Amino acid sequence: MIVFVEVKARENNRFAEPEDFVSKAKQKLLALAAGEYIHLMNHQNEVRFDIITILFNKFGDPVIRHTEDAFWP
Template identity: 65%
Template sequence: MARHNELGRQGEELAKTYLEKSGYEILDENWTFGKAEVDLIVYKNQVIIFTEVKARTSNSFGEPEDFVDNRKQKLLAQAADEYIYLMNHQGEVRFDIIAIRFRQDGSYTLKHIEDAFWPSAD
């Protein structure tokens, strides 16, 4: 398995554990619709939260959260629309990012950015 895939999987597991410990209910993992994949779909306080997890070993090219560009946001919004429709969810939704930076010694920092973006309708 490629190193970046392994890093991504490890990041998603850390994010999932963090969210569970923070009182979120995990609804789905790696949920796909069309070309979009939502890493984690969680629920808390009657809000469905579509969570993108980004893990990096360096910030040489930017912080992990910088890699959730407009194209990715639009794909996530399309997937979210379908998920909301399928679940008949009538409440609020939001889009979060969990950014994880791994250090060479195996330690890491985790940053949870709530309401990180709201995809534009265009």
């Protein structure tokens, strides 16, 4: 299995959660890049798209969240 990961970091979630900034357009670009890589590597197994978010709490400490199978373009 190949896992393609998009990482988003934000100082706060005042406007939206970090994963909300992975737009449909961004997902499409990631899928195109992944497709090219899969083709070049002749990959025949499963593929997954994950999102890792980093949000800083009020003390400045990072809170990391990993969402598996976050989207399928």
